Amino acid sequence: MNIRFVFGILPAFIRYGDDMKDWVGGEAKRCFITIRPKYLALKDEGIHQHELEHVKQWYLLMLSFVLLSIAALAMPFGDVLDRMLLAVMLICIGVVAHEFLYNSVRAYRLRCEVDAYHLQLATYQDGSDAMWAARALSEKYDLNITVSEAMELLCVGADGQYGSV
Numbered sequence: 001m002n003i004r005f006v007f008g009i010l011p012a013f014i015r016y017g018d019d020m021k022d023w024v025g026g027e028a029k030r031c032f033i034t035i036r037p038k039y040l041a042l043k044d045e046g047i048h049q050h051e052l053e054h055v056k057q058w059y060l061l062m063l064s065f066v067l068l069s070i071a072a073l074a075m076p077f078g079d080v081l082d083r084m085l086l087a088v089m090l091i092c093i094g095v096v097a098h099e100f101l102y103n104s105v106r107a108y109r110l111r112c113e114v115d116a117y118h119l120q121l122a123t124y125q126d127g128s129d130a131m132w133a134a135r136a137l138s139e140k141y142d143l144n145i146t147v148s149e150a151m152e153l154l155c156v157g158a159d160g161q162y163g164s165v
């Protein structure tokens with residue numbers, strides 16, 4: 001188990017294992033990441049950055065709800081128990097909000113994956129093939145986009161390289 005930090009201070013826990021869907025190289029759930037061992041052996045920083053971006057997305061939404069819950073505690077209505085109950089409910093919603101939106105809102109899932117793939121592709125050497133990412137974005141996430149649209153979103157040029165658009 002490795003620990004990395006996102007936003008400088010928030011922990012992301014990384015373990016290496018193959019217990020995931022066949023086509024997936026890594027996955028993130030809340031602040032827990034699983035990456036296939038072969039990417040550790042290959043020292044693939046790109047896939048680490050991809051999954052760490054998903055952890056950041058989770059933290060951002062969760063912490064937004066934490067702020068809302070603090071605001072709820074300070075509101076001048078109801079009694080203290082009502083406000084505490086509301087605050088706890090908001091934090092609970094915050095913990096699951098990213099996963100819920102990711103699984104149920106296509107536009108949110110697209111935004112999350114595009115950001116994650118950009119970070120991933122940017123870590124690889126200039127001239128590396130990036131078509132695999134455009135194909136994955138188009139075909140694997142139920143996003144309803146063509147490979148050409150995925151290439152455009154990921155800044156993959158006609159030569160199949162990242163950033164050559």
Ligand SMILES: [Zn+2]
Nearest residue numbers: 050054113116
């Ligand atoms: Zn992803």
